[in-house]
Amino acid sequence: MxxxxxxxxxxxxGKKLCDWSMWLVEDPNYEIDLTEIIGQRPMVCPALQRKDVEVLPLTITMARRNPMEIGKRYTFDISKVSDIFDHLLAGKYLRVLEGHKVPTNEAEHYCKWHGVKSHTTNNCVVFWNLVQDGINRGMLKFPKRKMxxxxxxxxxxxxxxxxxxxxxxxxxxxxxxxxxxxxxxxxxxxxxxxxxxxxxxxxxxxxxxxxxxxxxxxxxxxxxxxxxxxxxxxxxxxxxxxxxxxxxxxxxxxxxxxxxxxxxxxxxxxxxxxxxxxxxxxxxxxxxxxxxxIMHTIPTHHLKQISDAASWSLFEKHAFEGMLHLCTRLRSLKIDSCPRLKSFSRGGLPTTLKTLSIGGCEKLELDLPKAKETPNYYASLESLSLSSSCDSLKSFPLGLFPKLNYLYVWDCKNLDSLCISEEGIHDYLTSLNNLNIHSCPKFVSFPKGGLPTANLTSFFVFNCKNLKSLPENMHTLLPSLQELKIRLCP
Missing domain, CATH: 3.40.50.300 (P-loop containing nucleotide triphosphate hydrolases)
Structure with missing residues (x-):
C-alpha cells in the first residue's frame, strides 16, 4: 500500500481584532507630543488595512468629554494603529519633537503618540483621528489589495x-x-x-x-x-x-x-x-x-486563517451570483448584515419567492426595470421588508409588485417617494393591505393622485422629517383603512 x-x-x-474593554482612557485631553502627518507625497502604509469601524464610548463620562466621538466611523483597522505609527515614523511622515522617545518594548502599556503610560497606542483616539484625517486628505494610502x-x-x-x-x-x-x-x-x-x-x-x-x-x-x-x-x-x-x-x-x-x-x-x-x-x-x-x-498519517500543517473581513467580502461577492434562480422552490429569503453585497444573482430572483427581507445591506441595488417592460418581474412577492438597505433606491415602484400585501421600509437613506405607473394602477395595488414607512430622512411624497389601495387596512408613517403631505384622496381611495399612525413627521 x-x-x-x-x-x-x-x-x-477570523476572530474580532478589537477588544473594546481595553479602551479605558482616564482623560482624553492629553498634550500632543508629535505634530501632524507630514511629507511631500502620499505614503502607501503597509499596516493600513481596510475595515469599517464605528466607535462608541464605553461610559457616559467619556461621552460627555468627547461628544464629537460618538458614532465616529473609521475606514481602517484601528487595531493596527501601533504598526501604522511605526511605519509613519520610519518613513519620516511624523515630526518628532525634541525629547520625545518611543520605547522599544512594544509590550509596555504605553502610547507612542502621547508619550504616556495611561493607555496604549492602539487605543489612542487622538491618533486614530490623525490617521483617518490623513486617509481623507489623501496623505495616507492603502496598499493595493491582493487577491x-x-x-x-x-x-x-x-x-x-x-x-x-x-x-x-x-x-x-x-x-x-x-x-x-x-x-x-x-x-x-x-x-x-x-x-x-x-x-x-x-x-x-x-x-x-x-x-x-x-x-x-x-x-x-x-x-x-x-x-x-x-x-x-x-x-x-x-x-x-x-x-x-x-x-x-x-x-x-x-x-x-x-x-x-x-x-x-x-x-x-x-x-x-x-x-x-x-x-x-x-x-x-x-x-x-x-x-x-481519516487521511492522517502525519500531523497536519495548518496555514493561517483568512480574516473575518476577507471571509465576508468573498461571501458577499459570490454568494448569490448565478445561484438564486436555481432555487426553483424558494418561498422565503432573508438577507441580513451584508454591507458589501451589491446585487442579486445574474438570473434574478426565483419566481416562487413570496417573502423577501433585506437588512443591513446598504450597497445592495434592487433590480427595478420599467413596469411597462416587465410588469410581472416580482409577480409572486407578497411581503417585502427593507431595513437600512438599498441606499441607491430613490423611488419605490409599487407597480412592479402586483401581489404585494405587506411593505415595510425602514432607514432607506435616499428614498424620497413611492411611485406607480400610469396604466393599470388599480390592478397593481389591490393586494396591498399593510404599508409602513419608517425613518426615511429624504422621503417627501406619495404617488400623485393618491394611493389606489382599496384593501389597505394599516398605514404607518414614522419619523420622516421631510414629508410634505399624506396621500391625496385618502377618504375615497382607502375605504378599508382601519389603522392610521403618523408620528414624528412635520
Whole structure:
C-alpha cells in the first residue's frame, strides 16, 4: 500500500481584532507630543488595512468629554494603529519633537503618540483621528489589495511544486473550511496556475459532494485523465486502467467537496494513486474535519486563517451570483448584515419567492426595470421588508409588485417617494393591505393622485422629517383603512 502525507489548510472566520474593554482612557485631553502627518507625497502604509469601524464610548463620562466621538466611523483597522505609527515614523511622515522617545518594548502599556503610560497606542483616539484625517486628505494610502487567497495560494503552490514535500509518498493537501468561504475557489486557482500546469503531466478534477460513490469517482477520474468514456461498471477493471494511465506520471487530482468520512471508501478510491511519479499530489476540499482525520498519517500543517473581513467580502461577492434562480422552490429569503453585497444573482430572483427581507445591506441595488417592460418581474412577492438597505433606491415602484400585501421600509437613506405607473394602477395595488414607512430622512411624497389601495387596512408613517403631505384622496381611495399612525413627521 502506498503511503500518504497530509497537509491541511484551515479556512475559517477570523476572530474580532478589537477588544473594546481595553479602551479605558482616564482623560482624553492629553498634550500632543508629535505634530501632524507630514511629507511631500502620499505614503502607501503597509499596516493600513481596510475595515469599517464605528466607535462608541464605553461610559457616559467619556461621552460627555468627547461628544464629537460618538458614532465616529473609521475606514481602517484601528487595531493596527501601533504598526501604522511605526511605519509613519520610519518613513519620516511624523515630526518628532525634541525629547520625545518611543520605547522599544512594544509590550509596555504605553502610547507612542502621547508619550504616556495611561493607555496604549492602539487605543489612542487622538491618533486614530490623525490617521483617518490623513486617509481623507489623501496623505495616507492603502496598499493595493491582493487577491483574497493569494497568501494561501502561494504557500500551497510551493507544496504542489515540491518533489520532496511528500517524502517519496503521494501528498494529500486537504483544504478545510466552512461552506461558502471559498475552498473550491482556492482549489481552482491552484488547478489553473500556469506553473502547476507545467509541473504535472496529468490533471483531473472530480466534483464529489454528498453522494460519494467509489465506482463513479474512479470512472470520472479515469475519463478525465485519458479523455475517454467508460461504460464498464467493474471497479477492479476501472482501477487497473487508471493505474495504467497514472503509471510513472506526475499527476494532480482534485477531489472537490468531500462529505464522506468513511475510511474504507477512501482506502478503495486511493488504491491506484500509489503508482504515480514522485511529486504527484491530491487536493481534497471539505467542510468536515472528520474527512481530514481519516487521511492522517502525519500531523497536519495548518496555514493561517483568512480574516473575518476577507471571509465576508468573498461571501458577499459570490454568494448569490448565478445561484438564486436555481432555487426553483424558494418561498422565503432573508438577507441580513451584508454591507458589501451589491446585487442579486445574474438570473434574478426565483419566481416562487413570496417573502423577501433585506437588512443591513446598504450597497445592495434592487433590480427595478420599467413596469411597462416587465410588469410581472416580482409577480409572486407578497411581503417585502427593507431595513437600512438599498441606499441607491430613490423611488419605490409599487407597480412592479402586483401581489404585494405587506411593505415595510425602514432607514432607506435616499428614498424620497413611492411611485406607480400610469396604466393599470388599480390592478397593481389591490393586494396591498399593510404599508409602513419608517425613518426615511429624504422621503417627501406619495404617488400623485393618491394611493389606489382599496384593501389597505394599516398605514404607518414614522419619523420622516421631510414629508410634505399624506396621500391625496385618502377618504375615497382607502375605504378599508382601519389603522392610521403618523408620528414624528412635520
Amino acid at each position: 502506498a503511503s500518504f502525507v497530509i497537509v491541511s489548510v484551515k479556512i475559517e472566520f 483574497i487567497w493569494e497568501a494561501d495560494k502561494e504557500e500551497i503552490t510551493k507544496l504542489l511544486l515540491s518533489d520532496d514535500a511528500s517524502d517519496n509518498s503521494t501528498c494529500v493537501v486537504t483544504i478545510v473550511g466552512l461552506g461558502g468561504v471559498g475552498k473550491t475557489t482556492l482549489a481552482q486557482l491552484l488547478y489553473n496556475d500556469e506553473k502547476v500546469n507545467e509541473y504535472f503531466d496529468l490533471k483531473a478534477w472530480v466534483c464529489v459532494s454528498k453522494e460519494f460513490d467509489v465506482l463513479r469517482e474512479t470512472k470520472t477520474i479515469l475519463e478525465s485523465v485519458n479523455s475517454q468514456a467508460h461504460a464498464n461498471d467493474d471497479l477492479n477493471l476501472l482501477q487497473v486502467k487508471l493505474k495504467e494511465s497514472l503509471m510513472g506520471k506526475k499527476f494532480l487530482i482534485v477531489l472537490d467537496d468531500i462529505w464522506n468520512d468513511n475510511y474504507d471508501d477512501w482506502d478503495k478510491l486511493r488504491t491506484p494513486f500509489g503508482v504515480g511519479d514522485e511529486g504527484s499530489k491530491i487536493i481534497v476540499t471539505t467542510r468536515h474535519e472528520s474527512v481530514e482525520s
